[in-house]
Amino acid sequence: MRKNVWSARIVPLALAAVFVGGLSATTAAPAQARTETKAPAQTSAQASARVTDAYYLRFNKGSVTNSRLELVKRTPGRDKVIKTYKAGSGQVKNTCAVGKGWLPNAGASKPYAVQWHRKNFDGIINGFVIKISDRKCHNGTKRTELFIHSEMKPNGKQGTIESERWTNNGPNDYYSNGCIKLNPTNIKDLFKRLDRVGWPKKMYVVN
Secondary structure, eight states: OHHHHHHHHHHHHHHHHHHHHHHHHHHTOOOSSSSOOSOOOOOHHHHTOOEESSEEEEEEOSSSSSEEEEEEEOOSSSOEEEEEEEEEEOSBSOTTOTTTBOOOOBOTTSOEEEEEEEEEEESSSEEEEEEEOOEEOTTSOEEOSEEEEOSOOTTSSOOSSGGGOOOOSTTGGGOOSSSEEOOHHHHHHHHHHHHHHOEESEEEEEO
């Protein structure tokens, strides 16, 4: 009888711990791009996409709303820029400003890793999304939840709310919460090219 009473007391306590733990994990999530950082399950087409060292991405910082993302091919002598896209990054140039600063630089010795990519991502950012690795800025602040993305619905089409609708009305659409942002046409073109030639492992950031 005592054993049953003891079990009855333990179960509610265990369930309460689970709920509290889940709530803590939810509220403690960082807010760089304000979305999930784990990759969703791969489809067979995404899993078979070739990864290569023959190409890499390079983000060339100009201003927060007018920079350049380059697809570069490694060639003897000087590497060849295959395609250049207008891009934005963050809202201010302070690389340590969590959730609004543009990306910290990353040279040849320690580039960003291109971790995964999806064409149907469903979060605060949607659709065509590339996840890049975390990075510490010059004062040691860790920048997390860093992506290359645009403004669209999870299915890649344009929506009606601001975060899913690209207007090309001035520079406003190029502002981000610390990520790299392309217009929808350009990010789809980038995906199409990388699906064909192979997905790079690395991204460099310079200015």
